[in-house]
């Protein structure tokens with residue numbers, strides 16, 4: 001009986017021991033990972049609140065004036081004299097706002113108020129026009145305009161990007177020109193395909209007459225310098241007439257760089273467009289008189 005009681009007691013003790021032992025080891029491993037997390041989080045929470053309280057002053061003006069944007073960008077080509085910006089603002093408060101001034105950060109940036117000072121009643125809106133003079137400027141030009149009101153100050157930003165002059169691409173174009181000529185020699189209709197179409201086909205869209213000539217014919221025939229194998233259309237030796245122009249435009253000339261423009265021949269121009277070119281060219285480039293080949297009387301000299 002004792003022997004039985006012994007093991008029972010032993011089991012009971014083991015159960016008690018097991019129940020007691022688990023609690024002890026867990027506390028040991030858990031503490032190490034736990035502390036770093038709590039320590040890391042509190043400071044983050046502590047840092048976030050102080051940040052918002054900082055800009056309460058600007059927020060007040062933001063509750064008064066609503067802007068379509070407070071920063072605007074414009075990209076212009078090289079040589080553009082001025083960049084223009086318009087900022088729209090609305091008084092979203094229930095009282096008046098007086099805009100006393102709008103001043104650019106340089107002499108080159110001038111902001112214009114409708115009147116000065118400018119009283120903007122509750123709910124009303126208007127515009128501030130900003131002009132940036134680009135003389136002597138290049139690249140990206142950021143400027144600010146400080147708008148001063150009786151309710152606070154607002155900073156607007158205008159950034160003008162001036163594209164570089166078109167000069168640098170010249171050497172690249174020269175290389176392209178040579179390889180384009182090779183491509184066109186292999187297939188004179190190549191000009192209407194792929195990337196070539198961007199310059200040689202797309203500009204024809206919706207155009208007629210002189211505009212069409214400048215867009216699709218002039219690119220080769222009026223090029224400066226004109227490639228040696230491209231004819232000077234203002235110095236054609238043989239007599240010309242409507243039929244001459246129509247045939248050249250419609251069919252071009254196989255084995256040369258002169259493509260066939262008629263849609264029926266794989267070209268890009270409609271009959272109406274070809275007709276308009278024929279009318280234009282017949283008038284603009286008068287035919288030369290036939291060369292005096294039929295003058296037998298000169299023989300007996």
Ligand code: HEC
Nearest residue numbers: 177180181183184190191195196198199219220223227257
């Ligand atoms: C970025 C516009 C542009 C693209 C793209 C373009 N061309 Fe041209 N192409 C021109 C201009 C401009 C000329 C007039 C000559 C010059 O100024 O280089 C020309 C002239 C030509 C000429 C007449 C020969 C000469 O050198 O004047 C041929 C042929 C020609 N291009 C074929 C092609 C082919 C083929 C492609 C496509 C692989 C192509 N082009 C793509 C603008 C372009």
Ligand code: HEC
Nearest residue numbers: 191216217220229230231236248249253256257258259261
């Ligand atoms: C891709 C360049 C290119 C384009 C675009 C182009 N031409 Fe041509 N054209 C040529 C070349 C090259 C020749 C010379 C063909 C030859 O060797 O006989 C030529 C020749 C001509 C001729 C014959 C001139 C002569 O001396 O007898 C006429 C006319 C003509 N083109 C009109 C046009 C008209 C009109 C257009 C526009 C619809 C046009 N070309 C567009 C390259 C072009």
